[in-house]
Amino acid sequence: MAGCNSCEDVELQNRVKEKKENYCTFENSGKPTGLGAIKVVMAGQPNVGKSMLINALSGTNKGKVGNFSGVTVDSLEVCFEHHCHKFDLIDLPGTYSLEAFSQEEIVAKDFLLNEDYDVIINVVDSTNLERNLLLTTELLELNKKVVVALNMADEARSDGIDIDLAQFKKLLGVDAVIVSAKNKEGIDELLDTVHTVADNAREPNNLVYSDFLEEEIIKVEKFLSERGFSYKDLTNREVAIALLLKNEKVYKQIHENPIMVELFPLIQDALEHIYTHLETKDINEIKAIEHNGIARGVVLEVVNQKAQPKSLSLTQKIDSVLVHKLFGLPIFLLFMWLLFQATFEFGNLPMEYIDSAIGAFGDFIGGFISNDDIRSLVVDGIISGVGAVLLFLPNIIILYIGIALLETTGYMSRVAFLLDGFFHKFGLHGKSFIPLVTGFGCSVPAYMAARTLKSEKDRLITLFIIGFMSCGARLPIYVLFTGAFFSQSVAGNVLFLIYVSGAIFGLIMAKLLRVLVFRSKDEPFVMEMPKYRLPSFKLIWHTVYSNAKGYIKKAGTFILLASMFVWFASNYPKNSNLELTYQSKIEKTDSSEEKKSLALELKQKELEQSYLGQIGKATEPFFAPLGFDWRLSVALEAGLAAKEVVVSTLGVLYSIGEVDESSHSLKEIIAKELTLPVAVSFIVFVMLYLPCFAASMVFAKESGGFKYVVYLFVFTTTAAWVMSFIAYRVTLLL
Amino acid sequence: MELTKLSKGQKGVVKGLKASGALKQRLFSLGIVRGATIEVVDCSLSKATIEVKIGNTLVALRDSEAKDIEVEAQ
Ligand SMILES: Nc1nc2c(ncn2[C@@H]2O[C@H](COP(=O)(O)OP(=O)(O)OP(=O)(O)O)[C@@H](O)[C@H]2O)c(=O)[nH]1
Ligand SMILES: [Mg+2]
Numbered sequence: 024m025a026g027c028n029s030c031e032d033v034e035l036q037n038r039v040k041e042k043k044e045n046y047c048t049f050e051n052s053g054k055p056t057g058l059g060a061i062k063v064v065m066a067g068q069p070n071v072g073k074s075m076l077i078n079a080l081s082g083t084n085k086g087k088v089g090n091f092s093g094v095t096v097d098s099l100e101v102c103f104e105h106h107c108h109k110f111d112l113i114d115l116p117g118t119y120s121l122e123a124f125s126q127e128e129i130v131a132k133d134f135l136l137n138e139d140y141d142v143i144i145n146v147v148d149s150t151n152l153e154r155n156l157l158l159t160t161e162l163l164e165l166n167k168k169v170v171v172a173l174n175m176a177d178e179a180r181s182d183g184i185d186i187d188l189a190q191f192k193k194l195l196g197v198d199a200v201i202v203s204a205k206n207k208e209g210i211d212e213l214l215d216t217v218h219t220v221a222d223n224a225r226e227p228n229n230l231v232y233s234d235f236l237e238e239e240i241i242k243v244e245k246f247l248s249e250r251g252f253s254y255k256d257l258t259n260r261e262v263a264i265a266l267l268l269k270n271e272k273v274y275k276q277i278h279e280n281p282i283m284v285e286l287f288p289l290i291q292d293a294l295e296h297i298y299t300h301l302e303t304k305d306i307n308e309i310k311a312i313e314h315n316g317i318a319r320g321v322v323l324e325v326v327n328q329k330a331q332p333k334s335l336s337l338t339q340k341i342d343s344v345l346v347h348k349l350f351g352l353p354i355f356l357l358f359m360w361l362l363f364q365a366t367f368e369f370g371n372l373p374m375e376y377i378d379s380a381i382g383a384f385g386d387f388i389g390g391f392i393s394n395d396d397i398r399s400l401v402v403d404g405i406i407s408g409v410g411a412v413l414l415f416l417p418n419i420i421i422l423y424i425g426i427a428l429l430e431t432t433g434y435m436s437r438v439a440f441l442l443d444g445f446f447h448k449f450g451l452h453g454k455s456f457i458p459l460v461t462g463f464g465c466s467v468p469a470y471m472a473a474r475t476l477k478s479e480k481d482r483l484i485t486l487f488i489i490g491f492m493s494c495g496a497r498l499p500i501y502v503l504f505t506g507a508f509f510s511q512s513v514a515g516n517v518l519f520l521i522y523v524s525g526a527i528f529g530l531i532m533a534k535l536l537r538v539l540v541f542r543s544k545d546e547p548f549v550m551e552m553p554k555y556r557l558p559s560f561k562l563i564w565h566t567v568y569s570n571a572k573g574y575i576k577k578a579g580t581f582i583l584l585a586s587m588f589v590w591f592a593s594n595y596p597k598n599s600n601l602e603l604t605y606q607s608k609i610e611k612t613d614s615s616e617e618k619k620s621l622a623l624e625l626k627q628k629e630l631e632q633s634y635l636g637q638i639g640k641a642t643e644p645f646f647a648p649l650g651f652d653w654r655l656s657v658a659l660e661a662g663l664a665a666k667e668v669v670v671s672t673l674g675v676l677y678s679i680g681e682v683d684e685s686s687h688s689l690k691e692i693i694a695k696e697l698t699l700p701v702a703v704s705f706i707v708f709v710m711l712y713l714p715c716f717a718a719s720m721v722f723a724k725e726s727g728g729f730k731y732v733v734y735l736f737v738f739t740t741t742a743a744w745v746m747s748f749i750a751y752r753v754t755l756l757l
Numbered sequence: 758m759e760l761t762k763l764s765k766g767q768k769g770v771v772k773g774l775k776a777s778g779a780l781k782q783r784l785f786s787l788g789i790v791r792g793a794t795i796e797v798v799d800c801s802l803s804k805a806t807i808e809v810k811i812g813n814t815l816v817a818l819r820d821s822e823a824k825d826i827e828v829e830a831q
Contacts, residue, residue, distance in 0.1 A: 120786035124779055151813040154788045311785035315793070335813055339798060342815075346799060346808070440817040444805040447819075453806075477779070547780045547822045551787070552808060552815040 060102065060109035061221045066135055067146035068158050069093055069117025070553050072174045076146055076204040077101055077114045080214060084565055086114050089430040090556050093117070093457065093475035096127040098134055105214045113140070121161045122307060126474035126482070135165065136272075141221045142168045144213070149179040149186055149201070150334065150554075152326055156318035157311075163197065163228040164268070166261050168220050171199035172213055177206050182332035187325040194321050196229025205559070227258050231320075232313050235300045239293035240264055246289055250282055266290055267297070269306045338433075338554045345434065351441045360519050362425040367502065367515035370418030377417075378688050381410035400590055403678045408586025411674030411689055412578045412667045415499035420571050422495055426464045427566040431558035435460070436550060443548050449530040450537025452476055453548050455485045459529070462492035463522070464570070466718035469494075470725045480541040484533050486726050490714040490739055491529035493522055495570075496666035500709050503670060507694040508702045525710045532742065577667065585668045589661065589675045592635040601628055630676070649708065649747045650701040659708060665715045704751035711743035760795065760818075760826040761804065768796045769828030776825040784826070787816055795828060 065073045074086030074095050081103040087094055099114040115134055116127035123132040135143070145162050147155035152173075162169055173179075173186060192199050200216050202209035232240065243263035254262050254277060265273040267290065277283065298304050301312060345354060385406040392398040429435050435457060443453025454476055462469035469489045476482040493501070501521050505514045605625040609618050630636050631653070638660070639653030646656040654676045662669035670689075677692045693702075713719065713736055723732045763769050771793045774781050788811045789795065798815065800807040808817050 120782065122779075122782045122786070124783050153812045154814050157786055157788065305781075307782055307785065308790075311782075311790050315788065315790050318788075332813060335815075338815070342799060342808070346801075348801060351801075436817070440806055440808065441801070443817075443819065444801055447805070453817075545821070547776075547783075548806065548817065548819040549780070549783050549787070549822055550817045552817055554815075 060111040061142065061218065062111045062113070062140040063142045063144055063217055063221075064113045064134065064138075064140045065115055065144050065146055066131065066158070066162060067117055068119050068148070068155055069551065071117065071146050071148040071155065072204045073117060073146045074099075074114050076144075076172060076174060076202065077112055079204045079207050079210050080110075081112060084569075088562060089435075090433040090553050090558070091430070091435045091457065092551050092553070093125075093127060093472070094430075096130070096471050096474045098130060105211075106218070108218060110214065110217075118158070120158055121165075125477040130474075135162070140167075142170060142217050144170050144172050144217065146172045146174050149173045149175050150182055150184055150332055152186070153318045153322045156321060157314050159195070159197075160230060160314040160317050161310075163195065163230055164264065164270075166225070166227075166257055166265075168225050169197050169228075170213070170217050170220055171195075171197055172209075173199055173201045174204055176201045176203040176208055178203075178334060182334050183329055184332060185327040187327070191321065191325045194229060194324060196226065225256065227261060230264075230317060232264075233316055236267070236297060236313060239267060239296060243267065243286075243289060243293060246286065247282075250285075252280075252282055267293060268310055334554050338552075341555050342437070342552070346437050346441055351437075352445075355438055355441060359522075360516075362422070363519040363522060364515040366418050366421045366425070366498070367505070367518050370415070370421050370502065371506065371511075373417050374414060377414050378410075381406065381414065382688075385410070396594075399594070400587065404586050404590030404675055405583055407674040407678040407689075408589065408671035409578050409583050411670045412499065412582050413575070415502055415670070416571065416574060418498055418502050419495050419574055420567060422498060423464060423567045423570045424563065426460070427563045428558065429460060430566075431556070431562055433553045433555040436552050439550060440552065446530070447545075447548075449534045451484065451530070451533045452478070452481045452546055454550060455481065458485055458489060459492050459526070462489040462494060464495050466490060466492075466494050466714040467721050470718065470721045473725065476546075478543060478546040480537075480543040481546055483726060483731075484536050484541050486722060486731075487536060487735060487738065488529035488533050490718070490735070491525050491532065491711060493525050493710055494666065494714065494718075495574075496715065497709055499667065499670045501706060503673075503690060503693065504702045504706055507690045507697075508699050521706060521710060528711065528742075528746070574667075577665070581665060582667055582671050585661065585664065586671050586675055589635065589672050592638075593630055593633045593676060595633060598629065598632055601625070601632070635676075648751075649704045649744065650698075650751045651705065651708075655697075655701070655705055659705075659712070662709070663713060663716060665717070666709070669709065700751050700754035703754045704747045707750040708743045708747040711739060711746055713739045758828060758830065760797070760809070760823040760828050761807070761820050763797045763828065763830060765797055765800060768794055768831045770794055770831060772827040772829050774826060776822070780822065780825070784822075787814060788812055789816075789826065794831070795826070 065077055067073050069092030070090065075088045077086045077099070078084055078088070081101045083101060083103070085101050086099060093116065095114060095116045097116065101112045101114070103110055103112070113134070115131040118128040118131040121132050121135065123129040143162055143165075145159050147159060159169075159171060171191075173188070173191075179186065186201070188199060188201055198216050198220055200209050200213045202213055231237065240260065240263045243266060244259045247259040247262060252259060252262070254273070257265070262273065266286070297309060301309055303309060345351060347354070385402045388406065389398050389402040392401060429438075438460075439453045439456040442456050446453050446455060455473075457475065458469045458472040461472045466489055469492070470486060473482050473485045473489070476485060501518055505517045505521075509517050602625070605621060605628075609621045612618055612621070631640065635657055636653060639657040642656050642660065643651075643653045646659070651659070654673070657676070658669045658672040661672045673693070674689050677689060677696070697705075714722070719732050719735070722735060723729050760769065771789055771791055773791060774784055774789070776784060793811055796810045798808045798810050804820055806817055806819055807823055808815060809823075810816075
């Protein structure tokens with residue numbers, strides 16, 4: 024790899040330009056070829072700022088940032104140019120150690136051990152160096168090129184933690200740069216260092232083990248050198264360390280070498296010494312003790328920390344309230360209640376304006392279209408369908424602000440801690456809270472987030488009940504129906520109740536699954552509690568903005584097409600006979616009352632014999648015991664594609680059904696056409712039935728097969744049907 | 758004695774781990790090894806879950822895990 028640190032070299036610049044398409048075709052093909060690019064992988068413990076750093080390095084927002092362990096659960100590749108050189112950067116999930124524990128840590132470990140790359144950037148949290156160095160030592164023992172990024176420099180500074188960088192580099196024999204991903208400090212320097220390291224030969228590290236181990240290392244090393252042994256690019260000292268610490272890869276590759284005959288007794292002897300010295304034969308414990316020793320030694324020499332960091336003391340103070348024995352849970356419930364109250368109250372403020380704006384827009388556009396059919400397609404199909412979805416954008420935004428706050432402040436892990444005891448009784452793991460609460464936003468990332476659960480059965484149970492946590496796309500349906508049937512003052516509470524009952528139902532189902540299907544031993548609960556951090560406005564803004572953008576985009580594409588489809592399917596086939604019969608009937612009567620009701624009857628008849636009407640009629644018997652007419656049935660079926668489609672379909676169906684187009688809002692029509700028991704039953708069905716198509720695909724991938732989707736379909740449909748039936752009958756009695 | 762015996766605010770030195778396999782490894786990588794100092798920061802009502810501090814790290818544990826950590830009170 025040629026050095027390319029300045030852009031003044033014209034010839035080099037041209038070469039770079041020529042090669043450009045080869046460098047990194049991430050944007051075009053979706054997969055970087057990486058030719059000529061420096062391939063860099065980010066490794067570090069969870070929640071140290073790897074994803075934030077990758078964003079800062081690449082100037083993008085691709086990495087998801089949050090203040091708890093296990094935000095990133097899959098590898099993410101980002102390509103960019105710096106000083107006319109391509110970098111191919113890979114963000115990995117955090118891992119406490121290379122002895123991986125949960126799914127997402129295995130992703131990181133597999134990548135680090137088995138993939139090809141040029142340099143590892145080991146991101147460490149400067150305010151918690153000692154524990155972070157436990158992974159650093161493991162990474163150094165991989166004998167790859169490593170650059171340490173001492174991240175969170177800003178926090179270290181305000182905490183009064185001072186790190187002697189020169190001494191740090193010297194002690195470990197590794198390149199290191201002080202950075203702050205948050206303040207974009209040291210970013211250029213880090214890239215330059217990575218570049219230089221990539222261009223030069225690997226330097227052996229300086230790890231010094233405890234005396235008795237060093238003695239053995241030197242013995243083995245001497246033996247290897249005397250025999251003129253050499254293995255790949257490793258020094259004999261590195262080979263000796265690998266052998267003594269039982270590095271499987273090295274063993275596998277040299278066990279057929281004749282030198283092993285003499286080497287074996289030597290190593291056996293050395294290991295015996297080590298075992299007696301440390302009073303354990305567990306090689307992992309030996310490594311842990313050694314790595315701890317190194318970490319403690321380094322910290323003692325390079326870190327100047329006068330008192331307990333301020334941020335940590337503050338965290339403990341906040342914790343004494345938020346995870347209080349008695350008040351912890353009530354405080355959490357209060358926060359949730361406030362969130363749903365706000366979602367309804369503030370979300371509904373602009374609703375009237377949006378609603379009338381959409382109505383006016385429809386009338387305005389409709390005025391330009393003379394063809395009846397096309398006007399109906401545009402006004403009743405597209406604008407009603409898309410409009411019905413867009414109407415709820417403010418509610419969605421508030422919900423996402425709430426979730427973003429939970430994710431970025433550090434409160435998330437606290438709630439997992441608070442709920443663990445409670446969840447445990449229902450056969451769930453406290454950590455399940457994280458995927459479950461993510462499910463209130465969208466089921467897709469929620470299914471992925473379940474990877475942080477170590478036990479396969481815990482994970483499967485969690486996957487099965489994530490759908491009961493109503494996702495953001497179901498929110499519009501709830502807001503629509505609660506707004507139509509409950510007074511403004513209690514609607515927020517009803518909304519809260521809907522979410523809580525979904526969650527409680529999920530817990531009960533978890534217990535059932537645990538007892539009947541996924542029996543297993545309890546999985547340990549060990550979880551780091553991150554420091555509380557005040558999220559930057561930018562971070563919240565970015566999360567909310569990208570989700571809102573996604574919602575609007577979906578409304579403008581998928582929902583638009585679906586609305587057109589629903590419009591066609593509900594207008595065709597045309598039946599001219601029917602029209603003629605009614606036309607003559609209408610002409611015969613004089614009373615305008617009767618004319619109106621006949622016209623309405625015609626519309627209804629036409630709808631019923633349309634394709635959609637036929638489908639609805641065919642499936643009506645299945646839904647009839649729940650009180651749903653064919654329209655609601657069709658809307659639910661359409662909702663299998665995406666939950667937003669439920670509202671857009673209702674929007675189209677009811678707007679076609681309207682005779683006098685005196686701009687009734689969908690809410691008013693629904694309040695007029697349906698009864699309270701039907702509405703309750705509908706809400707319950709929506710709450711519990713299968714998540715959307717996209718989510719089901721991700722579910723299949725995460726659970727390990729399509730057969731699980733079939734199980735999920737049967738499971739959720741049965742649950743939804745039974746619970747709706749009960750809800751319907753009970754409300755009828757009231 | 759077991760870590761669960763420490764009361765809130767008390768510190769102890771880790772003497773050994775009774776855990777095995779993945780859990781033991783996890784405790785190691787959080788810095789819970791022989792000789793480390795550990796402090797009980799908080800515990801839930803029934804002591805079912807406790808929060809401890811090792812160095813600058815706060816960790817939550819269930820009491821079944823905490824029982825596996827042998828400490829000597831300081
Ligand atoms: N003050 C400060 N906070 C930072 C810095 N870098 C990251 N953070 C915060 O640290 C937290 C974790 O950041 P992430 O980028 O999600 O960490 P990660 O290492 O990718 O975490 P996982 O994906 O869970 O392994 C977030 O709350 C960030 O805002 C920094 O340089 N300074
Ligand atoms: Mg990350």
